[in-house]
Amino acid sequence: MLRSCAAPLRSLGALRGPRGGACPPLCEPRPALRSFSSEKVIYKDFSIPNPSWSKDLRLLFDQFMKKCEDGSWKCLPLYKHGSLQRIQDFKTFFHDPKFTKEDVMTQTRLFTSSFEEGLGFEHAMFYNDVEKRTVCLFQGGLYLEGMPGFLHGGAIATMIDSTLGMSALIAGGIVMTANLNINFKRPIPLCSVVVINSQVDKVEGRKIFVSGNVQSADEKTLHSEATGLFIQLDPDKSLT
Numbered sequence: 001m002l003r004s005c006a007a008p009l010r011s012l013g014a015l016r017g018p019r020g021g022a023c024p025p026l027c028e029p030r031p032a033l034r035s036f037s038s039e040k041v042i043y044k045d046f047s048i049p050n051p052s053w054s055k056d057l058r059l060l061f062d063q064f065m066k067k068c069e070d071g072s073w074k075c076l077p078l079y080k081h082g083s084l085q086r087i088q089d090f091k092t093f094f095h096d097p098k099f100t101k102e103d104v105m106t107q108t109r110l111f112t113s114s115f116e117e118g119l120g121f122e123h124a125m126f127y128n129d130v131e132k133r134t135v136c137l138f139q140g141g142l143y144l145e146g147m148p149g150f151l152h153g154g155a156i157a158t159m160i161d162s163t164l165g166m167s168a169l170i171a172g173g174i175v176m177t178a179n180l181n182i183n184f185k186r187p188i189p190l191c192s193v194v195v196i197n198s199q200v201d202k203v204e205g206r207k208i209f210v211s212g213n214v215q216s217a218d219e220k221t222l223h224s225e226a227t228g229l230f231i232q233l234d235p236d237k238s239l240t
């Protein structure tokens with residue numbers, strides 16, 4: 001029997017905005033309670049400003065929060081373990097305890113949320129349902145260095161994958177990246193703030209085509225352009 005795992009993110013209650021009641025005032029911690037087996041664990045939402053955020057990042061964040069007020073944009077929560085419902089969906093349909101045991105699963109962390117404050121991927125994501133666009137505000141920290149003083153290409157690719165992936169995830173439920181193409185056009189200085197834009201271009205069956213770019217906060221520099229193909233997972237197929 002085909003089990004549907006393609007519930008759009010919005011119907012899973014993971015999107016939040018001031019009107020929706022889930023986005024609390026700026027700069028307040030937004031803890032979430034998740035139960036894992038019989039254990040209750042408190043998770044912190046990492047998409048809120050912290051002291052490592054530069055003025056530019058705070059300014060952009062505030063601008064996007066303002067856009068959330070009329071409901072056109074939603075801020076997306078970021079936990080060390082990813083979107084809670086998505087985790088459960090993936091686990092239900094695709095996690096194989098043969099490869100990763102339950103006790104190990106309790107210790108995992110979402111890659112982009114695994115650095116200490118300010119040293120890694122400081123970011124916040126916003127989504128516009130009408131335009132099918134996801135925007136990520138990203139400040140890459142000191143531990144993401146590639147060439148001296150600049151961000152590592154892999155770190156840039158990670159955030160592009162995450163942002164384009166979020167667009168695909170919202171459109172198609174549980175997806176994985178099948179293909180990601182990036183043209184790196186200008187390097188990104190460490191600790192600077194960039195805006196990653198992404199939108200769903202086309203959906204063909206289980207294939208979700210997404211494109212995007214990375215721009216400086218003042219929109220004067222185009223750092224990268226990217227396209228991605230994300231595949232909606234088939235619950236009748238094993239991943240391994």
Ligand SMILES: CCCCCCCCCCCC(=O)SCCNC(=O)CCNC(=O)[C@H](O)C(C)(C)COP(=O)(O)OP(=O)(O)OC[C@H]1O[C@@H](n2cnc3c(N)ncnc32)[C@H](O)[C@@H]1OP(=O)(O)O
Binds near residue numbers: 110176
């Ligand atoms: C900040 C925190 C936020 C958190 C936000 C998090 C967002 C998530 C972003 C991170 C996601 C990742 O990095 S995921 C990690 C990296 N990705 C992976 O490890 C995936 C490894 N690959 C796979 O497991 C598999 O190839 C799949 C699941 C992608 C597809 O396998 P499948 O389900 O068997 O599908 P399959 O039948 O092969 O293909 C379905 C259709 O897609 C086409 N297709 C498949 N692959 C390709 C391809 N590379 N290029 C072109 N076309 C392709 C096929 O031709 C077919 O077309 P047609 O015949 O139907 O026309």
